[in-house]
Amino acid sequence: MDLISRSMILPSWRSSHGRKEIDSCQLYDIIREVVISKSMEENLVFRLEEGCGLNSPVTTRHLSVSNDWNGDESEFESTVDLSRVRSLTIFGNWRPFFISDKMRLLRVLDLENTSGLVDHHLKHIGKLFHLRYLSLRGCHGIYHLPGSLGNLRQLQTLDVRGTNIIKLPKTIFKLRKLQHVCARGVGSNDECIYQEYPYGVRKLMRNKLCILTSSLAGFCVACYAPQLLKETMGIDGDTNRRDVCTTCCCSYLPRLATRRSPHGVVVPRGIHRLRALHTLGVVNISRRKATLREVARLTGLRKLGVTGVDEGNSGELCLALSKLSSLETLLVQSEGKSGLFECLDGLASPPKNLENLKLYGNLVELPAWSGRLENLAKLKLRSSRIEKHDAAIQILGSLPNLAILCLGKESFKGEQVHLHFQQGAFQTLMVLELSSPGKLKSVCFDKGAARKLELLQYYEQPKAEVISEEDDDQFEQAPSVWLFSGLASLGSLKEVVLKGDNYKGDFVRNLRSQLESNPRRPVLKME
Missing domain, CATH: 3.80.10 (Leucine-rich repeat, LRR (right-handed beta-alpha superhelix))
Structure with a gap:
């Protein structure tokens, strides 16, 4: 606020989802130039962009590659002393040489919204032993995380939101310093998916065996001709046969075989060993109820998101929530007509520190404990279909x-x-x-x-219906x-x-x- 009062920065945006008066700020052009100049003088940040050719390699701790830079590998290595780089942020298109063996001390790798990044580009990610922060957010070409991720023993934050990852690798339980796992599976959690087939789909095509057989045939063709079906399957980047096979086996086939919601990610056995976790979600609990028993042991959790809730696992969910006394943010989501109906009634006492609550799914009425959320600051409902409107508004x-x-x-x-x-x-x-x-x-x-x-x-x-201009009730x-x-x-x-x-x-x-x-x-x- 002091910088704003001095007119050094300009408030630019206020979110309807934040409690702060100002969520982001914008720099004046002259202030931006001063910041860039000072950061380069102190060797803090170097922005690699078009036309920044230098006579000798720059020594910097934080490297940012602009989307307008079109140099090659030799230019990349000759411009920056990669052995000193601690933080790397990529904007625009991915190049295979952006991750170099010389970056042994890299701690932050931010690849958010990088286009052209696919699974095989992460093959050697496990060599970055000092990595603490890894963001693949918005990288739609990522369907699978390599097992070498388990080598990143210093990793504290893993962000894979906006990717096509539906399952975390088994080696993740080795990351004992991990504090934040941010994932949401395929699509947005603000979307609502139902299990019914659209009207007009032939009964034969609804048969599970028919679906799997036809899908397997298509996947086999994709594996033998990856470039042919690359655009059809929506796979981004320099895709090879292995990437296509991984996509089919790790994403498309499991979703078709189980007909489960694509929201959330499946976590492997052993997640309870990550005692440092503060953030976990969104976790799909529809396939393994034992996941909730492991989550219940993560007593330091502050943010939790779960999807796939139904009457079969609601009891375990309520039991787990009653043990997570430090929980501040909670997302509970369910799909289909039954939704969350009576699924949260078994929670006798909600987490007392809960500040942010999202309930997505058919509730019919608010849970009985909702009126006792004394610290709740934010509530979001969607597809809850509450019938007693006045009673709900009175409670809230x-x-x-x-x-x-x-x-x-x-x-x-x-x-x-x-x-x-x-x-x-x-x-x-x-x-x-x-x-x-x-x-x-x-x-x-x-x-x-x-x-x-x-x-x-x-x-x-x-x-969605189209209404004619002559219709008086348009x-x-x-x-x-x-x-x-x-x-x-x-x-x-x-x-x-x-x-x-x-x-x-x-x-x-x-x-x-x-x-x-x-x-x-x-x-x-x-x-």
Whole structure:
């Protein structure tokens, strides 16, 4: 804040998912130039970019390769003294020579969103014995982690979110200093997947044996002709036959054989040995219930995400959660129509330090213990299909520290969903996000409700059907003109954000009118 007050940096973005007033900042051009100049003088950071040819190798601890640099291996090794590099960050396309045998002291390897990176490029990753941080986040060409990962005995953070990894290697239990395992399997955890087949799929094609047989035939062709099916299978980078075979055997085939949710990763036996773990998730527990018994022994966990919850493993889950007294962040996800219904009722006493809770799946009603979450600051619901709307809002409104409430797709069930924020409720709420929470008909704020609310964000997902221009009811699915009421009484409101374009003019005008009546004159933004 001191740098902002001195006008040295500029606040650039505020997230609706953060409690901090400022989540990121932006440097002025002149300040950026000064920072780069000073970092080069002190040999702290060197940015390898187009046109930076030097007469002698640069000695630096932190190397960043820009996406516009197109040099070759000889230029790479002649420009930087690789033996002194402690941190390497790659932007843009991957080159096989970026990881060199000379980088014996490398501690940080950040390959987030690097394109062209595939499995065989990580073959020798186990030689970087001093590595403490490894990020493969957003590398879609990664389907499998090599067993040599177990050689990285100093590793503290492993981030494989946004990859196609669905199973962690067996050697991971050797990493006794590991503190953070960040994974989520295939796709986003904000997606909801059901087990039913689409209408119109022939019964024969739903047969498991038929699916496996046809898939195996396709995989065999892929292994013998990797380049032919590279684009079809969506594999990125300089792919060889081994990469394609690994992709088929470690990702596609297990998902087809089990028909399980692709969300989350399967952890091997022995995960309980990683006593230093603070972050673990998202873990798919649908295949091995014993995983929960091992997780229960990780009493130092602060962040945990699990998916694949059902009535068969819900008892073990509740037992594990009751033992994780240090837990601060929890994600629980389930797929299909049954979802989380009655799966969390067996938890007699939730973790007392829980601050962030995400529940994805069919709940029908909030768990009985949800009203006792005294330290809960953020709650996100999605596909929960809660039937008793008023009771749920009343429980949430009484939570003493709730600052952020996100009601995602189908949070409520019913032909008419009315959300009533009563006087004295939600006294600590600062951010309210409504993203297609159900068939919403009204959102009413009484005077004295949500006194600290600063940001209201609304999004209504449009229907997929195409409606003709002559149809008088073409805007039937658009929000009602009077959807929101009481905005003028929200004394701390600063901003209302409408996402999407499914809004009638009268609806927007009504919103503007309410905001103009508010003494603080909140801003209306449309994204």
